[in-house]
Amino acid sequence: MGSKVADLLYWKDTRTSGVVFTGLMVSLLSLLHFSIVSVAAHVALLLLCGTISLRVYRKVLQAVHRGDGANPFQAYLDVDLTLTREQTERLSQQIASRVVSAAIQLRHFFLVEDLVDSLKLALLFYILTFVGAVFNGLTLLILGVIGVFTVPLLYRQHQAQIDQYVGLVTNQLSHIKAKIRAKIPGTGALASVAAAVSGPKAKAE
Numbered sequence: 001m002g003s004k005v006a007d008l009l010y011w012k013d014t015r016t017s018g019v020v021f022t023g024l025m026v027s028l029l030s031l032l033h034f035s036i037v038s039v040a041a042h043v044a045l046l047l048l049c050g051t052i053s054l055r056v057y058r059k060v061l062q063a064v065h066r067g068d069g070a071n072p073f074q075a076y077l078d079v080d081l082t083l084t085r086e087q088t089e090r091l092s093q094q095i096a097s098r099v100v101s102a103a104i105q106l107r108h109f110f111l112v113e114d115l116v117d118s119l120k121l122a123l124l125f126y127i128l129t130f131v132g133a134v135f136n137g138l139t140l141l142i143l144g145v146i147g148v149f150t151v152p153l154l155y156r157q158h159q160a161q162i163d164q165y166v167g168l169v170t171n172q173l174s175h176i177k178a179k180i181r182a183k184i185p186g187t188g189a190l191a192s193v194a195a196a197v198s199g200p201k202a203k204a205e
Contacts, residue, residue, distance in 0.1 A: 006152075009148060009149060009152045009153075010152055011149075021145070024145050025146075027039060027043065028138065028141060028142045028145065031138055032138060032139075051073065054072050055071065055072065058070065058071070058072055109121045116181055119180075
């Protein structure tokens with residue numbers, strides 16, 4: 001599944017990526033002007049009209065003795081979608097693991113387990129208040145879809161230059177983070193204590 005998504009985002013198959021990208025953009029742009037119920041109903045109706053028309057066309061060919069009248073979607077109907085007990089248990093474990101991981105992260109940020117991380121999250125939400133005043137969620141989703149289908153391709157074409165700039169930005173952020181930690185009361189002292197404790201342990205080992 002991961003390789004298929006990567007192929008889709010890297011436009012390995014231009015036709016498939018173009019169809020998916022166009023479908024997503026048309027659906028999202030439609031939601032800007034119509035309700036989600038109306039858009040979902042029209043998309044479902046369009047899909048049904050296409051499949052029913054193709055099914056009737058095969059029946060017509062059978063009537064004029066130019067085909068066997070088989071369902072053109074029989075290959076998809078024959079696909080076994082049932083899950084075994086092991087697959088169900090594994091899927092449930094994966095979902096539960098991700099839910100627990102998300103809960104741990106939320107607790108880490110909102111209960112201030114690390115002051116710097118919580119401050120960074122607060123800064124992010126503060127920036128999002130200004131973003132939300134300019135863009136609504138649907139507009140951001142449209143921009144996200146455009147970014148997902150363009151950024152990976154641009155990165156693959158200009159990987160060396162982008163990695164160089166990202167490295168510079170990462171170094172600058174690391175310096176800023178170190179300065180912030182040094183100015184927060186208690187953080188520097190805790191780091192010194194941790195270093196002092198880990199030093200003798202390392203020597204003993």
